[in-house]
Amino acid sequence: MNSSHPHFQLGNTSALAAVQIDSLVKEFKPTRDFAQKNPEKINERGTVSAIDGLSLTAHRGEVCVLLGANGAGKTTTLACAQGLQKPTSGTVQLLGENPWGASPELRARVGIMLQDGGLPQAMRPIPLLKHISSMYQNPLKVDEIAERLGIHSFNGTTIRRLSGGQKQRVALAAALMGRPEVLFLDEPSAGLDPQSRNVVFEIIREQKEKGVGIILTTHLLDDAQRLADDVYIVDAGTVVRHGSVQELLAGEDSNHKRLTFTLADKLNTQRLTDRLGSDVTLIHLSDHHYALEGQLSPGVIAQLGAELEQQNLMPVSLELSQRTLEDVFLEISGRDIQ
Known part of the structure; x- marks a missing residue:
């Protein structure tokens, strides 16, 4: 072409x-x-x-x-x-x-x-x-x-x-x-x-x-x-x-962000969830691939780092971004097949 x-x-x-x-x-x-x-x-x-x-x-x-x-x-x-x-x-x-x-x-x-x-x-x-x-x-x-x-x-x-x-x-x-x-x-x-x-x-x-x-x-x-x-x-x-x-x-809050990370081994998600406040959600995407979404601050990043240190897990990759149009669409229309 x-x-x-x-x-x-x-x-x-x-x-x-x-x-x-x-x-x-x-x-x-x-x-x-x-x-x-x-x-x-x-x-x-x-x-x-x-x-x-x-x-x-x-x-x-x-x-x-x-x-x-x-x-x-x-x-x-x-x-x-x-x-x-x-x-x-x-x-x-x-x-x-x-x-x-x-x-x-x-x-x-x-x-x-x-x-x-x-x-x-x-x-x-x-x-x-x-x-x-x-x-x-x-x-x-x-x-x-x-x-x-x-x-x-x-x-x-x-x-x-x-x-x-x-x-x-x-x-x-x-x-x-x-x-x-x-x-x-x-x-x-x-x-x-x-x-x-x-x-x-x-x-x-x-x-x-x-x-x-x-x-x-x-x-x-x-x-x-x-x-x-x-x-x-x-x-x-x-x-x-x-x-x-x-x-x-941006929605109602321009501070809403998403941090995706991949680990070499399985994460104890309950321990990390206990560290996080109600403004942040931990999502298990697949296998050793996870995401934090919500009011991400330097303190939240520090909590993640501290928990990974406690569990002796080194991230293979980390990516911080704002939510996507797909995230907005799924929030509105739901994640179930229609």
Whole structure:
């Protein structure tokens, strides 16, 4: 993949928000089987609320990341924002217009990359991109974007037979083809090798610099932390936390830190826990790998050192850091599989 490439050109943009969602509600009629197994989820109207009063603003020239566990409401929110589903109530504005029943002119200004397909399975990548290109007045050059994303190397294979990462590259190229003003990206780096991920990140940054509004969903929280300007964490169909990465990591206490350490032998965790105050939690990560999390002070570090001396344990490694976006997400959504 070639990353030395001139920036793609973008059409006219304004200060208008890319996506504006206010008090969105989306309800579905449940199947009989679902209603029997989940009676607590059925409201008085006999429907299920997938989205319950969600509000969100995605700005031009920024990457807005939507996070949530499976079933939290991310997919339904984006489907309403893209005009694929009609809200039960609330308002959705895409580039200042209602996306439900959107005109071809509005749809031409929006790029959508879906992780779970949407591409004709029997076509080869380059002919597909050329077909998509023919639908736009001022498309990207197919060979240019195909070279950038390394698509020529697997053009002899139909979409059906591509690997997950290869399909993602084709889907991204298709979403970019019309030089969109708003770009929806679903798991853009899933299945990619490190070189491909770097090129995709580079393209996302370039689009952002041109004023494109980017709405991104991912389960790779390291990627979210690296790319996001704004983060919305969704649970049970509503926003439970919102802010920049820095704001979310700081939380209510900017002194919250994490010290991970690996030992050559097993630690007596109860003895160390007895030394620590209630503001610090000892976590046994795996084997001889541990973490201290909370109000870490020089005194806490000294207590750790004293206990390791008592147990005659020498650390193999020590790393002090602030908590990550993954830590924040797990605090909110829980650590159990959903």
